[in-house]
Amino acid sequence: MLDLLFHNVTIPHSSERMDVGVSDGIITYLAETEDEAAIAKEVIEADGNVLLPGFVEPHIHLDKAYLLDQMEQDATNLTEAIQFTSELKKSFTKEDIRERSIKVLEKCIGYGVTHLRCHVEVDPIVGLKGMEVLSDLRETFRDQLQIQLVAFPQEGIFKQPGTADLMEKAMLLGADVVGGIPYNDDDAVEHIDFVFALAAKWNKPIDFHVDFSDDPTQLAIRDIVKRTLAYDYQGRVSVGHLTSLASVPYHEAQLIAEDIAEAGISVMALPATDLFLNGRSDQERVRRGVTPVKLLIEKGVNVSFGTNNIQNPFTPFGTGDPLDIALLLAQVAQLGTKQDAELLLDMATVHAAKAIGLEEYGIALHNQADLILFDTTNLRQILLERPPRQTVWKRGVKQRDNNSDEKMIHVAHGAEI
Known part of the structure; x- marks a missing residue:
C-alpha cells in the first residue's frame, strides 16, 4: 500500500493525466490515471491540477x-x-x-x-x-x-x-x-x-x-x-x-x-x-x-x-x-x-x-517525493497567473498546506511561518 497517491494530476511533458504514488518519501508508482486508483493511506484527488517537482x-x-x-x-x-x-x-x-x-x-x-x-x-x-x-x-x-x-x-x-x-x-x-x-x-x-x-x-x-x-x-x-x-x-x-x-x-x-x-x-x-x-x-x-x-x-x-x-x-x-x-x-x-x-x-x-548536481530528483520512479501541487490545470498559467501553491511536500512530508489555516513549517529554532 502506498503512503500517498496523487490521483489525476497534470505533470510536465506528459499529454496524459497521471497518478503519482509515494512510499517512504520516494516516488514508487507512476501511471496514467484510471478510474480505479491504486490503494494508498492518503489519496489526493487533484482533478487535473498541476504537480511539479520542488x-x-x-x-x-x-x-x-x-x-x-x-x-x-x-x-x-x-x-x-x-x-x-x-x-x-x-x-x-x-x-x-x-x-x-x-x-x-x-x-x-x-x-x-x-x-x-x-x-x-x-x-x-x-x-x-x-x-x-x-x-x-x-x-x-x-x-x-x-x-x-x-x-x-x-x-x-x-x-x-x-x-x-x-x-x-x-x-x-x-x-x-x-x-x-x-x-x-x-x-x-x-x-x-x-x-x-x-x-x-x-x-x-x-x-x-x-x-x-x-x-x-x-x-x-x-x-x-x-x-x-x-x-x-x-x-x-x-x-x-x-x-x-x-x-x-x-x-x-x-x-x-x-x-x-x-x-x-x-x-x-x-x-x-x-x-x-x-x-x-x-x-x-x-x-x-x-x-x-x-x-x-x-x-x-x-x-x-x-x-x-x-x-x-x-x-x-x-x-x-x-x-x-x-x-x-x-x-x-x-x-x-x-x-x-x-x-x-x-x-x-x-x-x-x-x-547543482542533484540525483534522485524529478517526477520519475525511485526519485525523492519533493513536490508542489498548484491550483490550476494549466502549466502555462503557473507562469502567467502564479496560482496558489496548494501544498508542498519534502520527501513525501507536507510542508505547507494553503487549503487550511494550519501552518505546516516548523524548524528547530522554534519559528513558524
Missing part, C-alpha cells in the same frame, strides 16, 4: 540578504555594490547572519523550494562566520530543504591576503562547492587556477560568478572552459551572470556557447541583479544586461535561473519566489510561447537540479 534555487546569497535598512546610500553600479557590501560586512555578527538567512529560507520553503545552493562569503572581513552559521542552518532545515554551501571569495582571493587559507578552512567546515569570482582579482587566470586546484583536491564541484559586465572583452569563461576540459570536470562546473557574452558579436558568441556546451558547463541567468546593474553606461539602445539565454539553449547549454540577491546593494528587490524570476526572465528574454512557459518551469526544476 523548485530548485541554484544561486542565492543568504548571508547578505535584507541589508537595505543598514545602507546609508544606494548603490548605482557593481563597484559600489561590492564596496558598500564590504563595508556592511564589518558589522556582521553570527546572530545577524542567522536571522536574515532564516527569513529567506522560510519564505523559500513556502514558495515550494526544496533544494537551494547558497554562496557564503569567505574573506578576512567576515572570516568564517557565514560558513559556520549556514552549516548549522543546513542541518536545522534539512527536513524542509536541502542546502548546498559554496565557499565564495567575494572580495577576491589574492587581493585579500589570507583568503586562500580561509577557503581551505571553509572546505574543512563542510563546504559543498568551491566558488570563484575571477573579475574581482587582478589576475583572473590565477584566480581560476586556484579554484580548480582546490576543487580537485577536495573532489568538489565548482560555481563561478563570471564576466559580470557589458564589456565584450571580459571573457574569463574561455579560461574556465579550458580548465574544465583539462581537469575532466565536465558536468561539475556552473557559472552565474555571464552577461558580457550578450555584448559579444553574434558569430563569436555562438562559438563560445558551443564551447560551453562541449565542456558541460551550466549557466545560471540572474536577471534581477543583472538588469539592475548592467547597461548603465548606455545612453541609447540600453542593453538588457542578461546572458543570451536563447542562444545558449540553442547551442545545447544547460540554462537555469536564480534569485541571487534579496534586498541588498546588488539588488534592492526580491522575495525568494522562483516564479518572480521566471516571469522577469520570460519578458526580458522574450520567452512568451506555451513551449517557452514549460521551458521556464524546467529551468526552475530539472535544469537547475542538473546545474
Whole structure:
C-alpha cells in the first residue's frame, strides 16, 4: 500500500493525466490515471491540477540578504555594490547572519523550494562566520530543504591576503562547492587556477560568478572552459551572470556557447541583479544586461535561473519566489510561447537540479517525493497567473498546506511561518 497517491494530476511533458504514488518519501508508482486508483493511506484527488517537482534555487546569497535598512546610500553600479557590501560586512555578527538567512529560507520553503545552493562569503572581513552559521542552518532545515554551501571569495582571493587559507578552512567546515569570482582579482587566470586546484583536491564541484559586465572583452569563461576540459570536470562546473557574452558579436558568441556546451558547463541567468546593474553606461539602445539565454539553449547549454540577491546593494528587490524570476526572465528574454512557459518551469526544476548536481530528483520512479501541487490545470498559467501553491511536500512530508489555516513549517529554532 502506498503512503500517498496523487490521483489525476497534470505533470510536465506528459499529454496524459497521471497518478503519482509515494512510499517512504520516494516516488514508487507512476501511471496514467484510471478510474480505479491504486490503494494508498492518503489519496489526493487533484482533478487535473498541476504537480511539479520542488523548485530548485541554484544561486542565492543568504548571508547578505535584507541589508537595505543598514545602507546609508544606494548603490548605482557593481563597484559600489561590492564596496558598500564590504563595508556592511564589518558589522556582521553570527546572530545577524542567522536571522536574515532564516527569513529567506522560510519564505523559500513556502514558495515550494526544496533544494537551494547558497554562496557564503569567505574573506578576512567576515572570516568564517557565514560558513559556520549556514552549516548549522543546513542541518536545522534539512527536513524542509536541502542546502548546498559554496565557499565564495567575494572580495577576491589574492587581493585579500589570507583568503586562500580561509577557503581551505571553509572546505574543512563542510563546504559543498568551491566558488570563484575571477573579475574581482587582478589576475583572473590565477584566480581560476586556484579554484580548480582546490576543487580537485577536495573532489568538489565548482560555481563561478563570471564576466559580470557589458564589456565584450571580459571573457574569463574561455579560461574556465579550458580548465574544465583539462581537469575532466565536465558536468561539475556552473557559472552565474555571464552577461558580457550578450555584448559579444553574434558569430563569436555562438562559438563560445558551443564551447560551453562541449565542456558541460551550466549557466545560471540572474536577471534581477543583472538588469539592475548592467547597461548603465548606455545612453541609447540600453542593453538588457542578461546572458543570451536563447542562444545558449540553442547551442545545447544547460540554462537555469536564480534569485541571487534579496534586498541588498546588488539588488534592492526580491522575495525568494522562483516564479518572480521566471516571469522577469520570460519578458526580458522574450520567452512568451506555451513551449517557452514549460521551458521556464524546467529551468526552475530539472535544469537547475542538473546545474547543482542533484540525483534522485524529478517526477520519475525511485526519485525523492519533493513536490508542489498548484491550483490550476494549466502549466502555462503557473507562469502567467502564479496560482496558489496548494501544498508542498519534502520527501513525501507536507510542508505547507494553503487549503487550511494550519501552518505546516516548523524548524528547530522554534519559528513558524
